[in-house]
Amino acid sequence: MSQTSTMAGASRVAATNAVQEARGPRPKPFFTPRKIIIYSLLVVFSMYYLFPLYVMFTTSLKSMPEIRFGNIFALPVAPNFDAWVKAWTSACTGLNCQGLAPGFWNSVKITIPSTIISIFIAAVNGYALINWRFKGSEIFFAILIFGSFIPYQVFLYPMVIIARELGIFGTLQAVIIVHTIFGMPILTLLFRNYFASLPQELFKAARVDGAGFWRIFFEIMLPMSLPIFVVALILQVTGIWNDFLFGVVFAGTQNYPMTVQLNNIVNSAQGTPEYNVNMAATVLTGLVPLAVYFVSGKWFVRGVAAGAVKG
Amino acid sequence: MQNSVSIRDLSLNFGSVKVLEHLDLEIAQGEFIVLLGPSGCGKSTLLNCIAGLLDISDGQIFIGGRNVTWLEPKDRGIGMVFQSYALYPQMTVERNLSFGLRVAGMKKDEVEKRVARAAEILQIQPLLERKPANLSGGQRQRVAIGRALVRDVDVFLFDEPLSNLDAKLRSDLRVEIKRLHHRLKNTMIYVTHDQIEALTLADRIAVMKNGVIQQLADPHTIYNRPVNLYVAGFIGSPQMNMFTGTLSDSTFTTEDGIVIPVETYAFDTPATGSTAAVLGVRPEHIVLGDETAGMPFTIDVEIEIVEPMGSDTLAWTKIGGQAITFRCDSDVVIATGHKVRIGFDPARGSIFSAETTNRL
Known part of the structure; x- marks a missing residue:
């Protein structure tokens, strides 16, 4: 003491x-x-x-005998990319044995148009909601946001019926439209908040200068919005690339995205499971979102912060 | 002569909130009008209505004899300068200036001619290739004025253009705006909450409160003959000294029983009988020592606080229970505790009805 x-x-x-x-x-x-x-x-x-x-x-770099040995944390004895090659070119997804490659290109065909269309529409939405307020624009926005709180599964059956009636069920267009629609609430919110944080006087000055709806959008607003576009791009690319549900329901067998084909490889019931091929296929599928993140992660944080300042 | 801007019976409501009510304002060609008032009085809103950036609820707006009530901002013949400058950040100064002209589809050589002229008037030629981010506050505001200038409009609208600048720049640019007005002779409508800007720049000032113009007159009248207690209290720093009391015939009796003779005061509306009233006297109209000779009202007081301002000195004291300030020459030696004689002539003051707050 x-x-x-x-x-x-x-x-x-x-x-x-x-x-x-x-x-x-x-x-x-x-x-x-x-x-x-x-x-x-x-x-x-x-x-x-x-x-x-x-x-x-x-594991993806090991051979099957080495995997059967059971040391999952051990480094590969003779690392090789055989499993990767097989996963890409000749692994069996259901009846087809062409590997993941077709699925990769399907995913590209789905992701690129969905991302571009949804971001463009959402940007115009957000811009109109903030700068060109019309009667009922607040209610419109509230309904849009309400949509983002309803689970996707609830919409699934009605959407299937609608797609069937439009005659596009089981096509690329169907998945692209579905992705565009379901990306709308969160993207519109993102853009609306970002445009709200830009000074209103800029918009007024452009109007006094005589610029109209599209001119202000393309010449004044867009050049100032790079950070938020990057955020939207990351959200959409990762979200759509990783999507399984809409792909498996709307795309049709020949258009299955990579995620669905990955599932078919990993969950195939025949033969012995080839763990190295499964692991390689999984890494391959995850590479695109990973690459997007590493390339633009800095922008992502900046854009989210910028959008969050004012709401 | 035809009025440049004429606002007739203008009303603006946001839902059930009445921002502007039955407002009338006639502005002559080439006049410099300042809309002055505290924040939230509707002065910027009125400017936005004139610019066409806000849709009005009722009334009409004429610019240059043309009814522009339903016209787009670009078709009204106005140029506007904003508080935050509102320069397009991704464009160079030159592109900022020419944006409106390019939108209008003007020929290239004409655009260049106008930009060159505006740049010459505002002396921003060396800045034309820079982006707004690389300009100082004063330079940015010049470019913002230039953007209005190139459009060759009849009416300039200024929305608190100097509020974002520091004190020194503000007084420099104030003089420059005045010079610009003398040179261009455009009609200018200028919104500010700064009474110095209003008094120095304006041909006429419109003092606003709660969406209503309280008084519209030249700076001298606004300062010396305010129409009501609100205008009297809003204009002038330090504030006008206000005595509450009773007015009967030609004497004013304060609440403390001090009698102030007001025979010299020129009444707008002759007082009848005995009424509750407020007597206002500006600090610089109170005199000290020998100068009090011949003043209708004099009194001995003790100085409480002295504030030397450099050019003059402010002194705080009390008449009865009423704290007052007066202004005297900076060479006069006074200090806390001094007993001095002060006096004033009510003719230079203002008397208001306590009931209606209007000038008597």
């Missing part, structure tokens, strides 16, 4: 001395309890996400 109080006293004296001698930048010790806790938590959470990726990647 007495010893601790002396120690406390001593440290207090030391502290006073330190304060009197204080000069220049404040010392920043690295090993403080706070930092140790923060970094351990970060490490634990990173492991949580990185370990499955590690297992997936190493």
Whole structure:
């Protein structure tokens, strides 16, 4: 007891001395309890996400006998890309044995038009909702947002009927239209909030200068909106690329996107499961969203923050 | 002579909120009008209505004798300058200036001629290739004015153009706007909450409150003969000294029983009997020491606080229970605790009815 109080006293004296001698930048010790806790938590959470990726990647480079050996965390003895080649060119998705390649191109054919059309319409929506308020624009917006709270599965059956009646069920157009519609609420919200954060006076100045709806949109608003377009692009590309439900329901067998074909490879009931091929196919399917994230992640954060300032 | 801008019975409602009510305003050709008032008084709203950026609920707007009530902003013959400059950030100064002309489909050589002329008037030729982000606040505001200038319009609208600038730049640009007005002789409508800007720039000031024009007159009249208590209190810094009391015949008795003779005051409406009233006297109309000789009202007071302002000195004291300020020459030696004699002539003051708050 007495010893601790002396120690406390001593440290207090030391502290006073330190304060009197204080000069220049404040010392920043690295090993403080706070930092140790923060970094351990970060490490634990990173492991949580990185370990499955590690297992997936190493397994895809192993041969089947090596996998059967059972050491899933071990590094591959003789790493090779045979499984990747097989997954891409000759793995069997149901009855077809052409690998993932056709699925990849189907996904591209679905993702690119869906992304462009949905982003364009949503940008015009958001711009009109903020700058060209019309009677009932608030109600229109409320209904649109309400749509984003209803689970997709609820819409599935009516959408199938509509697609059938339009004669487009089982085609690329059907998936593209469905993706465009379901991307609308969140994208419109995103663009609306971003345009709301731009100064209203710019819009007024352009109107005094005589510019109309499209001219202001293309010449004034769009050049200022790159960050939010990148956000929308990432959201749509990852969302549509990773979609399984709409692809399997609306696209038709010959247009199945990569995710559906991946499922068919991994869940095939015949023969022994080829884990290395399954893992390679999974990594291949995930590469596109991963690449998009790494290329534009910086913009993503910036755009989300910019849109969040005003609502 | 035909009026340049004429606003007739203008009303604007946002839902059930009445922002502007039955407002009339006639502005002569070449006149510099300032709309002055606190934030939320409807002055910027009125400007936006004139510009056509807001749809009005009732009434008519004429510009240059033309009914523009239903016209688009670009067809009204107006140019507008905004508080935040509102320059298009991705365009160079030159493209900013020419945007409106290009939208209108004007020929290239004519566009260049007009941009060159505006740049010359505002002395921004060296900045033409820069982007707005690389300009200072004052330069940006010049470009914003230039954008209105190139359109060769009859009426300029300014929406608090100097509010984002620091004090020094503000007074520089203020003089420049005045010079511009002398040179161009356009009609200008200028919105501000800064009374110095209003008093220095305006041919006439419209003092606004709650969407209603309280007084429309030249700066001298606004300052010296305010029509009601609101205008009297809003204009002038430090504020006009206000005594509440009773007016009967030719004497004003404050709440503390101090009697102030007001025979010299020129009444707009002659007072009858005894009424509750407010007597207002501007700080610079109160005199000190020997100058009080001959003043209808004098009194001995003790100085409470002295604020030297450089060019003159403000002193705080009390008449009865009423705290007052007065302005005196900066060379006069006074200090807290000094006992001095002060006086004023009510002829230079203003008397308002306490009931209606209007000038008597």
